[in-house]
Amino acid sequence: MTLVAIILGGLAIFIGYHYYARHIDRDVIQSDPRKATPATLYMDGVDFVPASRNVLYGYHFKSIAAAGPIVGAITAANIWGWLPSIIWLFLGVMFMGWASDYSAIVVSVRNDGNSISAIAHRLIAPRTRTILLTFIFFYLLLVAGAFGNLVADVLNRQPQVPLAIVALMVMGLLGGQMLYRWRMDLIAVTAITVGVTLLVILLGPAGVSGEGAQTVQGPVGQALQAFDRGIDSLAGGGPLYGYYDPTLPPAQGQQPGGAVLNNVNVTPSFIFWLLFLCLFSYLGAVLPIWRYAQPVNYIGFWLTFITIALAFLGAALAVVLNPEVAMFRLAAINPQRPDLGFGIVGGQAWQPLWPMMFVTIACGAISGWHALIGSVGTARQIENETDMLPVGGGAMFSEMALGLLSLLAVTVAGTGGGAAAFAGGIGRFLNVLGLPAQYGTALGAAAFVIIVITVVQLVIRIMRVTLAEALAERMPIFRNPHVGIIVSLVLMCLLVLSGTWVYLWQLFGAANQLMASLSLLIVTVWLVSARRNPAFAGLPMLFMYVTTMAATLVIARNLWETVVVPNLGRAGAGVAVGGAIAMVLVSALLFIAAAFIGWDGWQAYQRYRGRPAGEPQTAPARP
Amino acid sequence: MAPLRIEVLTYAPTEFFHCLHCEVVMQSVGVGRSVHREQREAAFPADLQAQYTALADWVRGVVERYGGRVAVRVVDVASLQGVYKSLRYRARKYPAVVLDGTVYQPVTDFAALDRLLDERLRGRSLAAHSGARKEG
Numbered sequence: 001m002t003l004v005a006i007i008l009g010g011l012a013i014f015i016g017y018h019y020y021a022r023h024i025d026r027d028v029i030q031s032d033p034r035k036a037t038p039a040t041l042y043m044d045g046v047d048f049v050p051a052s053r054n055v056l057y058g059y060h061f062k063s064i065a066a067a068g069p070i071v072g073a074i075t076a077a078n079i080w081g082w083l084p085s086i087i088w089l090f091l092g093v094m095f096m097g098w099a100s101d102y103s104a105i106v107v108s109v110r111n112d113g114n115s116i117s118a119i120a121h122r123l124i125a126p127r128t129r130t131i132l133l134t135f136i137f138f139y140l141l142l143v144a145g146a147f148g149n150l151v152a153d154v155l156n157r158q159p160q161v162p163l164a165i166v167a168l169m170v171m172g173l174l175g176g177q178m179l180y181r182w183r184m185d186l187i188a189v190t191a192i193t194v195g196v197t198l199l200v201i202l203l204g205p206a207g208v209s210g211e212g213a214q215t216v217q218g219p220v221g222q223a224l225q226a227f228d229r230g231i232d233s234l235a236g237g238g239p240l241y242g243y244y245d246p247t248l249p250p251a252q253g254q255q256p257g258g259a260v261l262n263n264v265n266v267t268p269s270f271i272f273w274l275l276f277l278c279l280f281s282y283l284g285a286v287l288p289i290w291r292y293a294q295p296v297n298y299i300g301f302w303l304t305f306i307t308i309a310l311a312f313l314g315a316a317l318a319v320v321l322n323p324e325v326a327m328f329r330l331a332a333i334n335p336q337r338p339d340l341g342f343g344i345v346g347g348q349a350w351q352p353l354w355p356m357m358f359v360t361i362a363c364g365a366i367s368g369w370h371a372l373i374g375s376v377g378t379a380r381q382i383e384n385e386t387d388m389l390p391v392g393g394g395a396m397f398s399e400m401a402l403g404l405l406s407l408l409a410v411t412v413a414g415t416g417g418g419a420a421a422f423a424g425g426i427g428r429f430l431n432v433l434g435l436p437a438q439y440g441t442a443l444g445a446a447a448f449v450i451i452v453i454t455v456v457q458l459v460i461r462i463m464r465v466t467l468a469e470a471l472a473e474r475m476p477i478f479r480n481p482h483v484g485i486i487v488s489l490v491l492m493c494l495l496v497l498s499g500t501w502v503y504l505w506q507l508f509g510a511a512n513q514l515m516a517s518l519s520l521l522i523v524t525v526w527l528v529s530a531r532r533n534p535a536f537a538g539l540p541m542l543f544m545y546v547t548t549m550a551a552t553l554v555i556a557r558n559l560w561e562t563v564v565v566p567n568l569g570r571a572g573a574g575v576a577v578g579g580a581i582a583m584v585l586v587s588a589l590l591f592i593a594a595a596f597i598g599w600d601g602w603q604a605y606q607r608y609r610g611r612p613a614g615e616p617q618t619a620p621a622r623p
Numbered sequence: 624m625a626p627l628r629i630e631v632l633t634y635a636p637t638e639f640f641h642c643l644h645c646e647v648v649m650q651s652v653g654v655g656r657s658v659h660r661e662q663r664e665a666a667f668p669a670d671l672q673a674q675y676t677a678l679a680d681w682v683r684g685v686v687e688r689y690g691g692r693v694a695v696r697v698v699d700v701a702s703l704q705g706v707y708k709s710l711r712y713r714a715r716k717y718p719a720v721v722l723d724g725t726v727y728q729p730v731t732d733f734a735a736l737d738r739l740l741d742e743r744l745r746g747r748s749l750a751a752h753s754g755a756r757k758e759g
Contacts, residue, residue: 288665294637458639465658
């Protein structure tokens with residue numbers, strides 16, 4: 001089955017890219033290699049820098065690929081089954097995802113390299129830009145909390161992973177010294193740092209026996225479990241406190257419609273690993289790039305590259321070498337939701353396939369953030385208009401491949417959520433190539449944490465510079481980098497430890513997809529203004545726009561029905577009720593904002609259809 | 624005549640654009656330049672920074688002098704492509720300059736490299752002219 005899925009995925013990429021995307025690039029956009037791009041016209045060595053399409057493809061892919069395509073695909077497969085998830089991955093990227101990324105780059109390149117929000121300002125209305133900026137701030141807050149929680153949780157639950165991250169830190173520091181100070185041979189440094197980190201990752205599961213709940217850790221795992229128990233004993237071995245996470249299964253004893261019981265416990269060991277993440281991020285934010293962040297990313301790249309490439313190979317060869325692994329253990333349609341979630345049960349979360357699956361899978365099929373990255377960063381480095389499709393479209397098709405691997409991983413692993421399911425599936429795929437499953441699982445878990453943790457350290461670095469920029473004039477203390485870093489880390493910890501990040505996360509998918517439809521709306525208006533056929537962007541825009549608005553209403557209904565109503569006025573439920581009410585309000589605001597933008601877009605569409613504005617003449621022909 | 628292929632293998636300054644959320648925030652609220660300036664300033668130790676600046680000046684000069692007669696590609700060695708190229712050309716000291724498949728490493732004397740480049744391009748022009756006369 002895994003081979004069939006990979007072949008179908010390959011076909012989706014081939015047909016989508018070679019036939020549909022190339023047709024749009026050639027006949028609708030008419031990309032012209034003789035037209036000068038903003039990168040070549042305004043080359044300033046800072047923002048506008050012409051770059052090779054291979055480098056830009058890598059940059060754009062690295063920009064858009066984080067935890068989203070992994071977690072989204074796994075969550076959807078668990079809720080609705082693998083079949084609808086895989087169908088949406090394929091169709092979404094073929095007809096919408098690539099179009100969103102590619103067209104955002106096109107619009108920006110043809111508009112002097114301006115970002116989507118700036119173009120929205122010019123094409124639609126000033127308030128659109130303000131709304132977009134508000135979304136952006138909302139996201140920054142969210143990512144620090146959500147990713148911070150994700151990493152601390154994996155470090156706390158999987159005793160084989162922390163040692164790997166310690167090794168990554170040490171090898172990162174050593175690698176920077178060897179490369180940039182001692183000027184040692186690059187190949188030797190790569191072999192030493194990547195090799196040692198890999199070895200330490202594989203040392204973690206050495207001696208592990210049993211599976212699932214019967215797992216008995218090896219010496220490393222046992223030592224770390226003892227360490228965690230030692231820390232937890234500070235609070236008598238129990239949790240310090242708890243909170244309710246509506247995205248997780250209910251706590252034991254939870255009655256439908258009854259008072260919400262805490263289903264997440266915060267332990268001293270969890271707080272310890274959160275502080276460990278703070279140390280990792282502190283080093284990434286305060287040390288020179290060459291000393292830590294760059295070598296850590298370099299080593300992390302090799303580890304994730306090796307793991308993912310081998311996992312794909314294992315998945316493809318499983319049907320020949322170990323057909324048992326290639327069998328899907330997850331149902332095509334979740335037997336607990338034979339109606340695909342459309343049935344409503346009072347007091348329970350409603351999860352209808354439409355619209356919820358389309359905002360859950362998010363980045364694996366289509367993402368608004370990609371469009372923003374495409375318009376802000378990538379477009380200013382496009383050297384030649386014919387590079388726009390391989391860079392924007394190509395990177396999105398690659399992201400679909402990452403989403404597909406994650407989906408296959410959870411499907412062969414059987415069940416589970418997030419990092420554990422991803423790691424379990426990767427372990428099975430690597431087992432096909434002869435690596436014992438526990439080692440492959442450790443590699444998968446380490447790769448997942450590395451992908452996320454490298455993002456967190458940079459979020460903190462950038463937050464400290466941003467804080468200094470915004471506040472240093474009024475509060476000179478922010479000129480001290482340590483102050484900015486500590487404030488950023490404290491904010492992140494507050495979000496994680498209070499559990500409020502969960503409520504923000506509820507709306508992540510919806511807001512993300514709303515951004516995709518807004519980006520496509522701007523492209524549609526631009527295409528109409530330039531007298532071009534807007535269908536390739538307009539139809540996906542309509543679908544995503546209606547889907548996103550419906551999803552925000554469903555999310556608001558679920559939070560109201562399952563959290564607010566049964567807990568209103570109950571003691572100890574203040575955070576849950578307050579968080580849920582706040583998110584219901586944000587849902588309403590998102591809905592209203594989307595309605596305003598849709599109305600503005602429709603008026604702009606009518607205006608330009610009646611009186612085409614013509615394409616801006618910003619790109620003179622090359623000599 | 625195809626341009627002379629020049630590949631420069633060097634440690635390149637690292638700027639992180641890959642935190643998508645931060646990138647958008649930075650650009651939209653107008654602090655993008657500060658963030659990237661900070662990263663560029665912290666990208667190298669001082670000696671490597673000076674070396675990279677000299678190399679960048681040389682590359683810019685080559686492109687200005689020879690225009691379409693040369694095709695310059697700068698490869699960051701701390702990358703998948705950089706490791707591949709280093710293995711392929713057996714480059715171990717950086718910066719290394721590969722002229723049509725021949726590697727020169729480490730490059731410290733840019734004037735000598737300029738002379739070599741001049742000779743190569745003159746040689747290619749003569750060969751092209753004599754080839755054209757024979758055909759004529």
